[in-house]
Amino acid sequence: MTRGVEIKELRKNFVLKRWQGCRRIASEAVAVDGISLKVPEGQSVAFIGPNGAGKSTTIKILTGILHPTSGDVYVAGYIPWRDRRKLAYQIGTVFGQRSQLWYHLPPIDTFDLLSRIYSLKRVDFVRTRDSLIERFALGGFLHIPVRKLSLGQRMRAEVAASLLHRPRILFLDEPTIGLDVIARQELRDLICEWNREEGATVLLTSHDAGDIEQVAERVIVIHHGRIVVDDDVAAVRRRYLGSKILRVQFHETPREIPFRGMKLIERSLHEMKIEIDTSVISAQLAIARVLDAGRVADLSIEDPPLEQVIGRIYSQAAAAGAP
Amino acid sequence: MKEITKYGWIAYITARSHIAYAGEVFTRIVLMTVILYVFSRVWLAVYGVNSGPRLAGLTITQMIWYLVATEAFALSGPRTWYEVEQDVRTGRVAVQLIHPLSYGLTHLGKAMGERIVRFAIYMLAGVVIALAIAGPLRWTASGLAMFLAILPLAFLLDFLGHFLVGLCAFWLESVNGLALIYTRATMLLGGLILPMEMYPAALQPTLRRLPFASMVYAPGRMFVDPSGAVFFKAFWTQAAALIVFLCIVGAVQAAAFKRVFSNGG
Amino acid sequence: MFRTGLDYMGLVVAYTRANIRAQMEYPGAFLSQVIAMIINDGAWVMFWVFFFSRFRVLHGWGLPDVISLWSVTAAGFGIANAIMGNSLQLAPLIIQGELDVWLSHPRAVLPHMLLGRSVPSAWGDAVFGYAAYVFFVRPDLARMVLFIILTFGTALVFVGLGILAGSLSFFIGNASSLADEWRNAVVMFSTYPPALFQGAVKWLLFSVIPAGFVSYMPVEALRSLSLMYASGALLGALGILAVSAAVFHCGLRRYESGNLISFNG
Numbered sequence: 001m002t003r004g005v006e007i008k009e010l011r012k013n014f015v016l017k018r019w020q021g022c023r024r025i026a027s028e029a030v031a032v033d034g035i036s037l038k039v040p041e042g043q044s045v046a047f048i049g050p051n052g053a054g055k056s057t058t059i060k061i062l063t064g065i066l067h068p069t070s071g072d073v074y075v076a077g078y079i080p081w082r083d084r085r086k087l088a089y090q091i092g093t094v095f096g097q098r099s100q101l102w103y104h105l106p107p108i109d110t111f112d113l114l115s116r117i118y119s120l121k122r123v124d125f126v127r128t129r130d131s132l133i134e135r136f137a138l139g140g141f142l143h144i145p146v147r148k149l150s151l152g153q154r155m156r157a158e159v160a161a162s163l164l165h166r167p168r169i170l171f172l173d174e175p176t177i178g179l180d181v182i183a184r185q186e187l188r189d190l191i192c193e194w195n196r197e198e199g200a201t202v203l204l205t206s207h208d209a210g211d212i213e214q215v216a217e218r219v220i221v222i223h224h225g226r227i228v229v230d231d232d233v234a235a236v237r238r239r240y241l242g243s244k245i246l247r248v249q250f251h252e253t254p255r256e257i258p259f260r261g262m263k264l265i266e267r268s269l270h271e272m273k274i275e276i277d278t279s280v281i282s283a284q285l286a287i288a289r290v291l292d293a294g295r296v297a298d299l300s301i302e303d304p305p306l307e308q309v310i311g312r313i314y315s316q317a318a319a320a321g322a323p
Numbered sequence: 324m325k326e327i328t329k330y331g332w333i334a335y336i337t338a339r340s341h342i343a344y345a346g347e348v349f350t351r352i353v354l355m356t357v358i359l360y361v362f363s364r365v366w367l368a369v370y371g372v373n374s375g376p377r378l379a380g381l382t383i384t385q386m387i388w389y390l391v392a393t394e395a396f397a398l399s400g401p402r403t404w405y406e407v408e409q410d411v412r413t414g415r416v417a418v419q420l421i422h423p424l425s426y427g428l429t430h431l432g433k434a435m436g437e438r439i440v441r442f443a444i445y446m447l448a449g450v451v452i453a454l455a456i457a458g459p460l461r462w463t464a465s466g467l468a469m470f471l472a473i474l475p476l477a478f479l480l481d482f483l484g485h486f487l488v489g490l491c492a493f494w495l496e497s498v499n500g501l502a503l504i505y506t507r508a509t510m511l512l513g514g515l516i517l518p519m520e521m522y523p524a525a526l527q528p529t530l531r532r533l534p535f536a537s538m539v540y541a542p543g544r545m546f547v548d549p550s551g552a553v554f555f556k557a558f559w560t561q562a563a564a565l566i567v568f569l570c571i572v573g574a575v576q577a578a579a580f581k582r583v584f585s586n587g588g
Numbered sequence: 589m590f591r592t593g594l595d596y597m598g599l600v601v602a603y604t605r606a607n608i609r610a611q612m613e614y615p616g617a618f619l620s621q622v623i624a625m626i627i628n629d630g631a632w633v634m635f636w637v638f639f640f641s642r643f644r645v646l647h648g649w650g651l652p653d654v655i656s657l658w659s660v661t662a663a664g665f666g667i668a669n670a671i672m673g674n675s676l677q678l679a680p681l682i683i684q685g686e687l688d689v690w691l692s693h694p695r696a697v698l699p700h701m702l703l704g705r706s707v708p709s710a711w712g713d714a715v716f717g718y719a720a721y722v723f724f725v726r727p728d729l730a731r732m733v734l735f736i737i738l739t740f741g742t743a744l745v746f747v748g749l750g751i752l753a754g755s756l757s758f759f760i761g762n763a764s765s766l767a768d769e770w771r772n773a774v775v776m777f778s779t780y781p782p783a784l785f786q787g788a789v790k791w792l793l794f795s796v797i798p799a800g801f802v803s804y805m806p807v808e809a810l811r812s813l814s815l816m817y818a819s820g821a822l823l824g825a826l827g828i829l830a831v832s833a834a835v836f837h838c839g840l841r842r843y844e845s846g847n848l849i850s851f852n853g
Contacts, residue, residue, distance in 0.1 A: 014846050060688075063691075066844055066846050067844050084691065085695065087694075088693055088694035095688065098686065098689055100692070102610060103610075105609060112602075116602050117694070118693075346765065353769065357773065361784065365784060368784060495620075496620075500620045500627075501624075503624050504628075507627065507628055510631070511635060516635065523642070526638075
């Protein structure tokens, strides 16, 4: 049995009851429409998709909170909704908008309570706890009530709490929502580190491109309950946006550049930002043209931001498969 | 004169919006029904072993109708203490402090609007229930006049009590407990279920002099067994209590506002 | 089996300690709520003191008997909500999806969810219940022991009712006001001597509004030191708890299939 996650033809329909005038109308909404995937142990995966796409539903099914309509699911070898309690020892969950830390108590008290809930041996618990306190830098506010902590501190404590029982798989639902830039980066680093050093599988949902770029190896895009894209992060960026961004700085005003296959995005006196459509013109040819135009002081070529990629995937998928 | 119409208008608006709170009213009517039912059983038992139809001068029918009036008073209490507490909590009070007198009067207008509507509703409900349980009472025009006449000052006194409790929010973190104590004291010492005549003889003189009896017992008594003597006694007690309450409220309000200005609002 | 029992006891202690510590973050508010509740309950007891000083007996029940009703009810209610405070507000937890947090733990959802909160005023009820019983009834050792056991039984009834009322939210949406009304009705009826009620109402009081198991049977057991009534009370309590747990799990299955009326994917 796999130690990671395995999903076969997962389907989930919801029955929505609405009032129309005096009558109750039941309609079926399809939240998940045949998802199949395999996540090997130790991989970090990002689920992205617009609201209502079915990613929260999928995560809830994976964590045993929801029963599917049909399909097979194995998480760490367990069927989530059948063995919810046994599974709970193997997984950690962090809901961005719901906390398992007691609001009026310091995090250390919730940690102690969790050690009892998970029936952790005192010795093991103390070791894990102290290691987490050190790695997540919780020492400074461990004894301060959660209500007095900043959101960044709270999320660090929240993630630490979910790792106390050393789960093999970590589910994170919008973990960086509402955090400032620094806190977000810190949290991403911590999750990354945990994934690398412990070999734990990480599944996260997010709307934030930075989360995905820095934490995930693999991106799964869900739209209308189906998987639209399933690839590693770099490939997604490369394939789904057939373009590169070229920045060039000239020593003096350059000559005219033939812009076939290229689009000028920005221009100041001696600098230019150009988007290259790699399906029309190869990067090599584009660079050659630019070098021809004058004496170049600096030149760089990079992938477009993931935000753009995702936006384009959504609209492509919408155009292609919208029911 | 314009000021009075302004507060009158506030009272009217509040009264109108209050009619929308159907759910709460319904709940309280259910509560009233249960209380009337339970105590009709209690009085049946008590009068069952009593020699003669009267206890302390009242028949069992009168006892049940007494409860209608006192319950209507108890259930129709204003939320002034909560609103004042919120004003203090949110700092809104600083804005309204510009005219301290108007602050009290605004709340008074609101409270009176609420009170009159709710009291009428609960009296109506109580009448229906009591008619079903105990049958009608014989009322006289003069009796009903005394009943209506004893109400205004009773409402006013109760408002001042709630307002005072609310003002304590300047010093206390939460006045929830204080409000509960105030309402309980009013009911217990004012004769919600037992008319004054049935309290221990030793306590009666003191209790009758306290304002609570003039708020709860007096209307109840006027409703079931009106007596000119009791009316005037209660009325003077109300008047005296009014002066005392006004002094206390004035002093507390001044102290409270001083606290606001010294703390910077 | 025994080990799981001990484990659960350990958890109850751990949760209660955490709850108390959380309350102690605001000692002033905690204490004032406790005291306010004691005064609130005390006011009712004072009423009965006045009543019985005038009327001696009610259907053969005297002051100690009615105080016993109050004590058992208050102590049971207090224990229930001091330890399993979430039994008072299961409905909002379910509606807001907070069940998910409890579902992510490797434990049975229901008991852990219930233990997750302590209501401060409930401690007041518990303290009052015990104090009133000791002070007004002056029990012998046997009765005191029986009282303690029976109050835990009553606590189970209240927890069961809370679960039942809250579980309605799985089926009909937000039922918290209905739950509150139901609870208030149960508490109300539990504090009046059962002899007041006859016939159909009596049946009601052992079923839909189980005041019979909250206080009538326990107090009857205490009055006559009857093992039969005591076991009846405890069995009834366990029965109510079992039914409520079953209803909850039925509702939980519905929740887990995602077909709640208010679901947002």
